[in-house]
Amino acid sequence: IVKNIYHARAERRRLLALAAGRRLVVADGRILELPDLEKGGNHYHIFLSHAWGTGQDQMRIVKQKVNEVLPNASVFLDVDDLKEGRGQEYVEMSAQVLIFVSQGYFVSVNCMRELLRTISLGKPLITLVEA
Template sequence: MTDKSLFVAGSTGQDQMRIAKLKLTQALPDAKVFLDVDDLKEGRGREYVELSAQVLIFVSKGYFDSSACMREFLRAVSLGKPIITLVESEANKGGLTPAQVLAKLHEADVMYDKWGLSQEMSAWGF
């Protein structure tokens, strides 16, 4: 992949993410933009994170409850990928404050075994 590749992920807000992908591809016609729900087969998000130069995450309450989203996020962190966040601001749509984002990250930390991520995380250096 080139340095103009972007992986776009989020467990909710798919309409917003499709609009973001459209706007990004219009503004950056040479960029390759992967939208998780459009471009990926089940469970291949990690591979597209590895191939992308940057990762854009739509942060909402549901994001941190998804093992697939957390796998993609943790892989991006382990690879040192630049992570761009769009944070849902409306509480009735799963919006979170910065303090709530931090709390959701801590809650997800105890779920890795249950989600079957511990082995991968260990291999990635966590």
């Protein structure tokens, strides 16, 4: 019975999320609201840092999935959004940073610049490690 109640509640949350425009629903049923970027002086909710040779395809999928669940999210992915510079400038314009640690991440000069900039600015850092 408990299992059925759990699944019924999960399904209800899922349906509410769909009705609300595919927003992310957290465990207690609340709909996740994205922070206002203008208040924090940011242009992106999240910056995706990755090694080009080994992480580009995975980060494309991450960006796509984030945008499916949170259509109003502003996600920086270099192949889509890099206009000039090396990327570290865009770290400054992002509320948080996700680093995708794949082969070559820690030997990439650009990745190290992005990581060091993230740490020096005290930005929230999310780490995703390739298995």
